[in-house]
Amino acid sequence: MNGMNHVASEAGPDRVRLGPLERKILEEVWSRKSKSLTVRELVEDGKIPLAYTTVMTTLDRLFKKGLLDRVEEGRAFRYSAQCAPAEISRLVAVAGMRRWLESSSSSSLPLSCFVDAISAHDASLLDELRVLVERKRLELKKRKEKQ
Amino acid sequence: MLFAFRGFMVALGFFGVVYCLLSVLVVGVWRCARPLCRNSAVAAARLLFGLRIFPLVGSAFITLAFALPAFFLLEGGMDEDIGTLLFSAGTLLLLAAGFVRILSAQKGALHVVAAWLKGAHALEAGAAVPILRANHGAPPLLLYGISTPQVLVSEAAVSLLSPEELRVAVRHEMGHLRSRDNLKKLILYGAPFPGMGSLERAWQEAAEFAADEAAVTNSADAVDLAAALIKLCELVPVQAQPAFTTGLVDITALIDVRVRRLLAWNENSSRFVRLRWWFLPAVLVTLPYTAVHYSHALMFTHQLTEWFIH
Numbered sequence: 001m002n003g004m005n006h007v008a009s010e011a012g013p014d015r016v017r018l019g020p021l022e023r024k025i026l027e028e029v030w031s032r033k034s035k036s037l038t039v040r041e042l043v044e045d046g047k048i049p050l051a052y053t054t055v056m057t058t059l060d061r062l063f064k065k066g067l068l069d070r071v072e073e074g075r076a077f078r079y080s081a082q083c084a085p086a087e088i089s090r091l092v093a094v095a096g097m098r099r100w101l102e103s104s105s106s107s108s109l110p111l112s113c114f115v116d117a118i119s120a121h122d123a124s125l126l127d128e129l130r131v132l133v134e135r136k137r138l139e140l141k142k143r144k145e146k147q
Numbered sequence: 148m149l150f151a152f153r154g155f156m157v158a159l160g161f162f163g164v165v166y167c168l169l170s171v172l173v174v175g176v177w178r179c180a181r182p183l184c185r186n187s188a189v190a191a192a193r194l195l196f197g198l199r200i201f202p203l204v205g206s207a208f209i210t211l212a213f214a215l216p217a218f219f220l221l222e223g224g225m226d227e228d229i230g231t232l233l234f235s236a237g238t239l240l241l242l243a244a245g246f247v248r249i250l251s252a253q254k255g256a257l258h259v260v261a262a263w264l265k266g267a268h269a270l271e272a273g274a275a276v277p278i279l280r281a282n283h284g285a286p287p288l289l290l291y292g293i294s295t296p297q298v299l300v301s302e303a304a305v306s307l308l309s310p311e312e313l314r315v316a317v318r319h320e321m322g323h324l325r326s327r328d329n330l331k332k333l334i335l336y337g338a339p340f341p342g343m344g345s346l347e348r349a350w351q352e353a354a355e356f357a358a359d360e361a362a363v364t365n366s367a368d369a370v371d372l373a374a375a376l377i378k379l380c381e382l383v384p385v386q387a388q389p390a391f392t393t394g395l396v397d398i399t400a401l402i403d404v405r406v407r408r409l410l411a412w413n414e415n416s417s418r419f420v421r422l423r424w425w426f427l428p429a430v431l432v433t434l435p436y437t438a439v440h441y442s443h444a445l446m447f448t449h450q451l452t453e454w455f456i457h
Contacts, residue, residue, distance in 0.1 A: 125403060126380070126381065126402075129373070129377050129402070129403065129407075130374075132373075132410055133373050133374050136373075137370050140370060
């Protein structure tokens with residue numbers, strides 16, 4: 001591991017938009033015990049039946065999106081995950097919202113729409129919880145009547 | 148007199164250094180131990196709070212039990228330098244910042260709660276703690292005060308909740324009262340340290356779960372509390388909740404988890420976990436050992452203090 005240089009992506013995770021192959025490769029990186037791999041290790045493993053150059057390009061893209069970190073190892077790079085699996089959903093959501101906000105011509109409209117969307121989400125969640133509570137109440141009532 | 152003042156300054160500097168070191172240790176331990184806190188909510192709340200205040204209590208104990216006696220017994224000359232001054236000034240600054248933070252938050256809380264309490268009247272006579280019907284603007288349910296606690300119930304909560312739901316919701320606040328959660332919040336407020344935020348949030352969540360568990364004695368109670376949570380989290384708070392108070396719906400993001408936990412309640416999950424005396428053997432071994440080797444410990448602490456300061 002001599003002469004290893006730490007290389008950081010300048011892109012940051014704000015460009016998150018994952019294709020199926022990118023997601024599959026990310027999952028492969030997370031599943032590794034060592035949490036890091038080279039292109040060759042990934043190809044030789046056989047879990048992803050793709051050409052060396054395709055895997056290399058995909059890993060490079062993930063690095064540029066800020067999702068992978070990489071260090072030089074000889075003439076190749078060793079890639080490791082920048083964030084945990086749970087973090088990805090949040091980053092994807094944030095990136096999506098940011099893209100949408102940037103694409104909108106009206107500055108005040110998107111935020112109010114987000115508030116509406118979130119309120120609607122909260123309301124549906126509360127409705128779901130309310131149903132669960134009523135179902136449990138009914139269940140308790142039936143149990144009491146049986147006794 | 149000058150010697151005693153020097154001793155105080157050295158002890159203060161030592162306290163500051165040990166506090167920072169222990170805090171860094173706790174932040175590191177917390178990052179590794181986070182997945183382990185999945186046990187009983189009461190046990191988790193105690194463990195998390197213990198971990199959070201360990202730097203403060205640990206450094207105070209080491210300073211009072213070792214650093215201060217070591218200085219008075221072993222220090223001879225007058226060789227304190229700029230290091231002593233810097234460390235003690237830094238620690239004083241840290242303590243003063245905590246103190247000012249507490250005072251200003253307390254002042255703000257007093258002002259806000261006073262407005263809510265104007266013309267408030269008792270909701271339930273003969274309760275162990277005054278339960279007051281608060282004015283417009285108050286959060287649905289709130290436990291306020293440390294030495295003279297009061298439970299504030301808003302008009303909206305009274306009208307929205309059934310008597311059973313209100314009773315179990317008030318019991319939730321009593322759970323916070325028994326755990327002295329407001330006092331704990333004050334202590335944490337006065338001892339800030341970078342990186343402790345997630346540990347404090349985890350403690351607050353565990354404290355909510357623990358208060359839920361303390362409020363519930365049967366499945367019907369659990370369902371009533373779940374229903375109360377759903378009803379009250381729809382009320383929009385007029386203003387931010389004041390410091391050193393605990394409300395029924397403090398963390399709205401947690402409602403989903405709390406409701407599901409309550410609906411899954413059963414007799415076994417209700418057992419209030421008593422403080423386990425697992426640490427007693429460790430204390431019984433450590434105390435005599437420290438007593439026997441106290442002089443060595445003092446010498447070591449004195450050398451450590453000299454090393455820190457110089």
